[in-house]
Amino acid sequence: MKWTKFTLKTTTEAVDLISSMLDEIGIEGIEIEDNVPLSDADTKGMFIDILPELPPDDGTAKVSFYVEDLSNLENIIHQVNAGLDEIAEFVNVGERTLSVSETEDKDWINNWKQYFKPFTVDDILIKPTWETIPEEHKDKLLIQIDPGTAFGTGMHETTQLCIRQLRKYVNADSEIIDVGTGSGILGIAALKLGAKSVFGTDLDENAIVAVGENLESNNIPADRFHVVQGNIIDDKNIQDQAGYECYDIAVANILAPVIIMLQGEICKHIKHGGMFITSGIINTKEQDVKDAMNANPELEIVETTYQGDWVSITARRK
Numbered sequence: 001m002k003w004t005k006f007t008l009k010t011t012t013e014a015v016d017l018i019s020s021m022l023d024e025i026g027i028e029g030i031e032i033e034d035n036v037p038l039s040d041a042d043t044k045g046m047f048i049d050i051l052p053e054l055p056p057d058d059g060t061a062k063v064s065f066y067v068e069d070l071s072n073l074e075n076i077i078h079q080v081n082a083g084l085d086e087i088a089e090f091v092n093v094g095e096r097t098l099s100v101s102e103t104e105d106k107d108w109i110n111n112w113k114q115y116f117k118p119f120t121v122d123d124i125l126i127k128p129t130w131e132t133i134p135e136e137h138k139d140k141l142l143i144q145i146d147p148g149t150a151f152g153t154g155m156h157e158t159t160q161l162c163i164r165q166l167r168k169y170v171n172a173d174s175e176i177i178d179v180g181t182g183s184g185i186l187g188i189a190a191l192k193l194g195a196k197s198v199f200g201t202d203l204d205e206n207a208i209v210a211v212g213e214n215l216e217s218n219n220i221p222a223d224r225f226h227v228v229q230g231n232i233i234d235d236k237n238i239q240d241q242a243g244y245e246c247y248d249i250a251v252a253n254i255l256a257p258v259i260i261m262l263q264g265e266i267c268k269h270i271k272h273g274g275m276f277i278t279s280g281i282i283n284t285k286e287q288d289v290k291d292a293m294n295a296n297p298e299l300e301i302v303e304t305t306y307q308g309d310w311v312s313i314t315a316r317r318k
């Protein structure tokens with residue numbers, strides 16, 4: 001199906017008012033492009049450590065919206081123009097030119113799936129739930145994953161670094177906390193490697209559904225992997241739900257700045273002698289994470305591993 005895309009050139013200061021005006025006339029799912037740099041708060045919780053290079057912010061912005069049924073087009077354009085006239089009384093709406101182009105209704109949510117194929121991390125086979133087990137990998141430990149809209153196919157270097165560290169430390173008594181669980185892939189890997197139970201947290205609500213579905217795909221009873229939405233770094237309720245000094249291993253594959261913020265709090269939840277396996281750390285941030293861990297009297301770094309540009313640091317709680 002083809003959609004008609006309308007792009008309105010305007011200013012950053014008018015974007016909020018234009019979004020609500022479009023919403024009021026029944027246009028949903030708009031796209032905003034501007035050159036406003038992302039703040040630390042914006043990047044927190046997103047899996048980006050290297051910010052995109054943007055041209056200087058000149059205060060202009062583009063607001064795009066899509067129309068499927070063109071029979072009502074004249075009316076829509078009229079309403080948009082009337083809305084812009086009103087907004088122009090309060091803020092500078094800039095150029096306010098509207099350009100038109102056609103776009104395909106592609107299945108953006110699912111299109112990435114064609115690139116997710118079975119692969120191995122040493123003796124572990126990770127495969128999408130919808131693929132069959134390749135004959136040559138029949139003897140491997142199987143993890144089946146569909147991340148849905150959560151993060152974590154296992155293909156990222158950082159996930160593989162964490163899986164290799166889990167392989168070294170997990171045993172039949174291991175109680176695991178998986179911070180930033182996403183699809184649940186690290187917790188599920190730990191359970192497949194024999195761990196007793198997992199407590200997972202994520203800021204992303206999609207993680208809750210994804211973990212539930214992936215437990216089912218891997219025939220793991222739901223009571224072995226409890227997952228909650230929230231931030232263990234600063235939410236007392238999540239901290240209490242996780243419990244204190246009760247984990248043999250904490251694993252967190254997030255981002256260097258988040259690992260730095262997490263390393264203080266996580267020590268309250270790990271047993272003495274327990275391990276803190278981290279990744280999501282781009283090599284330029286390795287020293288920052290190490291400095292934070294070295295300054296924490298509760299932690300000693302025991303190992304650093306690398307894959308591509310990515311780093312995994314494993315520390316022990318003293």
Ligand SMILES: C[S@@+](CC[C@H](N)C(=O)[O-])C[C@H]1O[C@@H](n2cnc3c(N)ncnc32)[C@H](O)[C@@H]1O
Pocket residue numbers: 044045046047150151152153154156158159162179180181182183184185186201202203204207230231232233253254258280
């Ligand atoms: C790189 S993904 C890792 C997913 C999965 N564990 C893996 O290794 O593939 C990072 C995840 O951490 C989550 N996240 C970011 N900050 C967080 C925080 N403070 N607490 C819990 N989850 C967080 C994100 O929503 C995202 O799902």
